[in-house]
Amino acid sequence: MKIEVKNIYKSFGNKQVLEDVSVTFEKGKMNLVIGGSGSGKTVLIKCMVGLYEVDKGQIVYDDRNFSDMDFKERKHIRQEIGMVFQGGALFDSLNVEKNIMFGLNMFSTMSREEKLDRVNFCLQRVNLPNVNKLFPSELSGGMKKRVAIARAIAMKPKYLFCDEPNSGLDPRTSIVIDNLIEEITKEFDILTIINTHDMNTVVEMGENIVYIHKGKVWWEGTNHEIYDVDNKEFNDFIFASRIMKKLKK
Amino acid sequence: MHTLFHIGRYCIFMKGLFLKPEKISVYYKQIKLEMIDIGYGSLGISVLISVFMGAVLTIQSVHNLVSPLVPIYAIAIVTRDAVILEFSPTVVCLVLAGKVGSSIASQLGTMRVTEQIDALEIMGINSSGYLVLPKIIAAMLILPFLILITMFVGIGGGWMAGSITGLINSHEFRRGLLSGFDTYNITFASIKVVMFAFIITSVSAYQGFYTEGGALEVGQSSTRAVVWSSVLILFMDYVLTQLLLI
Numbered sequence: 001m002k003i004e005v006k007n008i009y010k011s012f013g014n015k016q017v018l019e020d021v022s023v024t025f026e027k028g029k030m031n032l033v034i035g036g037s038g039s040g041k042t043v044l045i046k047c048m049v050g051l052y053e054v055d056k057g058q059i060v061y062d063d064r065n066f067s068d069m070d071f072k073e074r075k076h077i078r079q080e081i082g083m084v085f086q087g088g089a090l091f092d093s094l095n096v097e098k099n100i101m102f103g104l105n106m107f108s109t110m111s112r113e114e115k116l117d118r119v120n121f122c123l124q125r126v127n128l129p130n131v132n133k134l135f136p137s138e139l140s141g142g143m144k145k146r147v148a149i150a151r152a153i154a155m156k157p158k159y160l161f162c163d164e165p166n167s168g169l170d171p172r173t174s175i176v177i178d179n180l181i182e183e184i185t186k187e188f189d190i191l192t193i194i195n196t197h198d199m200n201t202v203v204e205m206g207e208n209i210v211y212i213h214k215g216k217v218w219w220e221g222t223n224h225e226i227y228d229v230d231n232k233e234f235n236d237f238i239f240a241s242r243i244m245k246k247l248k249k
Numbered sequence: 250m251h252t253l254f255h256i257g258r259y260c261i262f263m264k265g266l267f268l269k270p271e272k273i274s275v276y277y278k279q280i281k282l283e284m285i286d287i288g289y290g291s292l293g294i295s296v297l298i299s300v301f302m303g304a305v306l307t308i309q310s311v312h313n314l315v316s317p318l319v320p321i322y323a324i325a326i327v328t329r330d331a332v333i334l335e336f337s338p339t340v341v342c343l344v345l346a347g348k349v350g351s352s353i354a355s356q357l358g359t360m361r362v363t364e365q366i367d368a369l370e371i372m373g374i375n376s377s378g379y380l381v382l383p384k385i386i387a388a389m390l391i392l393p394f395l396i397l398i399t400m401f402v403g404i405g406g407g408w409m410a411g412s413i414t415g416l417i418n419s420h421e422f423r424r425g426l427l428s429g430f431d432t433y434n435i436t437f438a439s440i441k442v443v444m445f446a447f448i449i450t451s452v453s454a455y456q457g458f459y460t461e462g463g464a465l466e467v468g469q470s471s472t473r474a475v476v477w478s479s480v481l482i483l484f485m486d487y488v489l490t491q492l493l494l495i
Contacts, residue, residue, distance in 0.1 A: 050371075090365075107372075
């Protein structure tokens with residue numbers, strides 16, 4: 001199982017955001033897309049899930065060319081995708097239970113009891129039991145992220161996209177969320193792509209790291225290789241803080 | 250060019266609403282909820298406006314039609330026809346453009362900037378169809394009934410004001426109400442309301458759906474929704490009056 005990004009270009013007006021980006025993401029690895037603010041990593045993820053249309057190039061999900069599909073054809077692939085948004089993107093008007101059940105209500109033929117069982121299983125899996133009736137406004141930042149993960153896995157996705165899953169969280173909760181995503185990836189055998197600029201995530205989990213700079217793929221490798229990279233932009237980004245510089249030494 | 254862009258995008262947006270629904274039962278449920286929200290939620294303000302509108306209309310008509318040549322029951326005729334033909338369908342819908350329109354635009358705008366609409370799309374749901382179509386259908390179904398209530402209440406307000414002030418007694422008012430009543434006026438008003446309901450919901454939804462930015466832009470979308478809905482209601486009011494009443 002893999003997702004191939006082939007020579008994609010994306011611009012907004014006169015601004016070229018992605019330029020000839022080619023990269024392959026495979027199952028079983030923690031795939032990280034990293035880069036500074038405005039580097040184009042969120043645009044890349046949004047192109048991959050079809051929220052933005054690419055100007056040129058292809059996005060291929062297991063030999064299925066997503067870029068050339070129309071809305072109806074994409075629907076099948078989209079039902080195999082789970083996404084955790086930066087802010088959670090939980091539906092404000094629905095409680096936790098209904099948020100997680102939303103996709104099941106729309107696409108499954110499960111009975112109410114079966115759907116409820118699935119919701120409770122997902123909530124247990126993200127270590128959030130007994131919050132079914134709470135609304136998003138009643139949840140903390142970390143809880144929102146966990147509910148978002150629960151919603152993303154409710155439909156048993158093949159592909160999981162996480163857009164800065166630990167932004168705005170304290171370091172301890174960030175690690176909890178990172179570990180949770182890693183566990184879920186291995187346990188459910190899914191292809192996970194995480195968009196992040198959290199260095200702890202990069203060092204701890206980066207089994208396949210793609211560094212985007214100025215809309216181009218600048219470097220690709222693993223967390224073990226980041227210390228030996230001879231690339232100024234990459235090193236300036238990764239080892240920006242004193243503690244990271246010490247770590248490199 | 251800018252206007253043409255919006256007209257084109259509005260047409261594409263409208264086309265997107267009518268793609269096959271993912272699950273029809275979910276849409277039915279949404280329509281029922283929206284009917285309660287739009288109809289019942291607007292009942293209080295609509296009734297309040299109508300009572301005072303009818304009362305003011307009666308008193309002003311008395312003030313303007315003081316003549317021995319004009320029978321006193323003509324006041325009720327004027328009140329009735331003005332309320333049915335114009336005040337209830339148009340003025341109440343203008344108020345609803347403010348209440349319902351701004352609510353729809355800000356709701357969808359907030360969903361857009363907090364990526365909730367993106368979340369729907371990634372699930373494979375036709376987000377515009379799911380979020381907007383039930384609102385449009387609900388408004389087109391429920392607003393004619395709401396306006397019918399405001400017609401009764403508006404005329405009631407006129408009768409009350411006439412009786413309390415002693416300008417026109419109940420007997421004369423009733424006589425005026427029954428004099429030369431044309432039921433086509435109700436049909437005409439209902440057609441107008443259905444059109445206005447479509448304008449309010451679709452224009453406001455369009456403004457909210459394509460919001461970009463943050464809280465400031467959500468506010469701007471909401472304002473644009475009210476302004477454009479109001480302008481289009483007045484324009485459509487003229488067109489329909491010309492087409493259906495002359």
